[in-house]
Amino acid sequence: MANHTLFLSLLALSCSLAIAYEPSPLQDFCVADPTSSAFVNGRACMDPKLVQADHFSFSGLHLPRNTSNKLGSVVSPVTVAQLPGLNTLGIALARIDYAPWGVVPPHVHPRATEILTVLEGALEVGFVTSNPENRLITKFLQMGDAFVFPVGLVHYQRNVGHGNAVSISALSSQNPGVITVANAVFGSNAPIPADILAKAFQVDKNLVDYLQLTF
Numbered sequence: 001m002a003n004h005t006l007f008l009s010l011l012a013l014s015c016s017l018a019i020a021y022e023p024s025p026l027q028d029f030c031v032a033d034p035t036s037s038a039f040v041n042g043r044a045c046m047d048p049k050l051v052q053a054d055h056f057s058f059s060g061l062h063l064p065r066n067t068s069n070k071l072g073s074v075v076s077p078v079t080v081a082q083l084p085g086l087n088t089l090g091i092a093l094a095r096i097d098y099a100p101w102g103v104v105p106p107h108v109h110p111r112a113t114e115i116l117t118v119l120e121g122a123l124e125v126g127f128v129t130s131n132p133e134n135r136l137i138t139k140f141l142q143m144g145d146a147f148v149f150p151v152g153l154v155h156y157q158r159n160v161g162h163g164n165a166v167s168i169s170a171l172s173s174q175n176p177g178v179i180t181v182a183n184a185v186f187g188s189n190a191p192i193p194a195d196i197l198a199k200a201f202q203v204d205k206n207l208v209d210y211l212q213l214t215f
Contacts (some may be wrong), residue, residue: 025088031055032084056085065097072102080174099161112176114149121165124150127155187215
């Protein structure tokens, strides 16, 4: 009886782990149908007879982006929203352009691990482990170096070179999602009460009010 109970417990654990990530496709492909009103975990499939090569193709990742903004960086995603052939395949890409000293601010991908490769320039990258350690793991990368950001952990990138920098990232989800920490905390809709944030960050409420106006 004890062995039977243990087996059922392990089976339940295995099933829970299996469904915690994107399901494997049950056919050759499931190209996302943007016209479908079906609400599913992912995107509804297009009729395979209507699928064309363009549904599996994306162009323009070689083109530099305009980084003239407050952060000095631009992320160009290639997720299922841009490339419908990614549907159910559990992968995505992003090109990131950085102006000198440009940053990708602390953020989280709730559904994906990310592996970043530097194509041009030099970057400082890092992620923070979960509570209670909150340990910062950081490294300086040169062209050709790669670095992994584990799923769900806060991470950032910064260009530390004197010229522009470019990186490419692969992510383990067709729809990784992104939560930018500052925007989520200070720019939520509706706003998080300022007195809660003042106590959480141990700062004056006036500063919280200013930050909420900024974001």
